[in-house]
Amino acid sequence: DGGITQSPKYLFRKEGQNVTLSCEQNLNHDAMYWYRQDPGQGLRLIYYSQIVNDFQKGDIAEGYSVSREKKESFPLTVTSAQKNPTAFYLCASTLRQGTGSNYGYTFGSGTRLTVV
Amino acid sequence: KQEVTQIPAALSVPEGENLVLNCSFTDSAIYNLQWFRQDPGKGLTSLLLIQSSQREQTSGRLNASLDKSSGRSTLYIAASQPGDSATYLCAPRGGSYIPTFGRGTSLIVHP
Numbered sequence: 001d002g003g004i005t006q007s008p009k010y011l012f013r014k015e016g017q018n019v020t021l022s023c024e025q026n027l028n029h030d031a032m033y034w035y036r037q038d039p040g041q042g043l044r045l046i047y048y049s050q051i052v053n054d055f056q057k058g059d060i061a062e063g064y065s066v067s068r069e070k071k072e073s074f075p076l077t078v079t080s081a082q083k084n085p086t087a088f089y090l091c092a093s094t095l096r097q098g099t100g101s102n103y104g105y106t107f108g109s110g111t112r113l114t115v116v
Numbered sequence: 117k118q119e120v121t122q123i124p125a126a127l128s129v130p131e132g133e134n135l136v137l138n139c140s141f142t143d144s145a146i147y148n149l150q151w152f153r154q155d156p157g158k159g160l161t162s163l164l165l166i167q168s169s170q171r172e173q174t175s176g177r178l179n180a181s182l183d184k185s186s187g188r189s190t191l192y193i194a195a196s197q198p199g200d201s202a203t204y205l206c207a208p209r210g211g212s213y214i215p216t217f218g219r220g221t222s223l224i225v226h227p
Contacts, residue, residue, distance in 0.1 A: 031213055041219075042218070042220065045214060050213055088157070090159055090160070092215070094215075096213075102148065102165065102167055103148075104165045104207075104209065105150060105207065105209075106162070107152075107160040107161075107162075108159050109158060109159040110157070112157070
């Protein structure tokens with residue numbers, strides 16, 4: 001079955017460490033997204049990518065970095081510059097615009113990151 | 117910039133009630149609107165997608181309507197069950213590559 005796989009499900013980071021969250025999709029989707037979700041808050045966009053080797057900052061990109069070397073993969077690195085990284089992280093994907101109005105967004109199951 | 121509002125923010129009802137969740141959006145130039153469900157600690161699961169040319173979409177006990185011109189969508193849940201307890205989010209999709217989500221309606225259905 002096609003879908004998005006996020007790993008790991010739980011991740012613990014020590015102070016000053018960089019950690020990388022994985023997001024892989026086999027849906028042949030063009031665009032991929034990273035969101036952060038905090039308790040009681042909505043989804044906040046960190047980064048997004050429309051095509052391979054291209055990505056744009058979202059609303060809260062500071063302290064995060066991404067790469068898009070392959071269409072199916074969009075890893076997110078939480079750097080030591082991110083002072084409050086404890087949150088739930090969600091990855092999503094979709095086909096590019098212009099492919100019809102019957103395509104929506106697909107989400108992964110999320111990664112919970114905790115600073116220890 | 118698209119703005120999405122969901123009302124009510126929270127809802128607690130006894131089992132068996134028919135429910136109405138509302139979603140309003142400011143830019144009516146959309147391709148479709150998607151309703152999601154999110155259980156605690158989980159990702160978003162797509163429930164229904166209504167294309168801009170459609171007025172309604174149904175799946176089991178769920179029915180979603182879309183009035184694009186007025187910037188509104190409604191999710192009806194018939195005969196609610198405790199298993200329906202979750203947060204429900206809507207996402208209108210327009211010309212921008214950036215999806216916009218409402219903050220959701222948190223639903224609790226108690227036995």
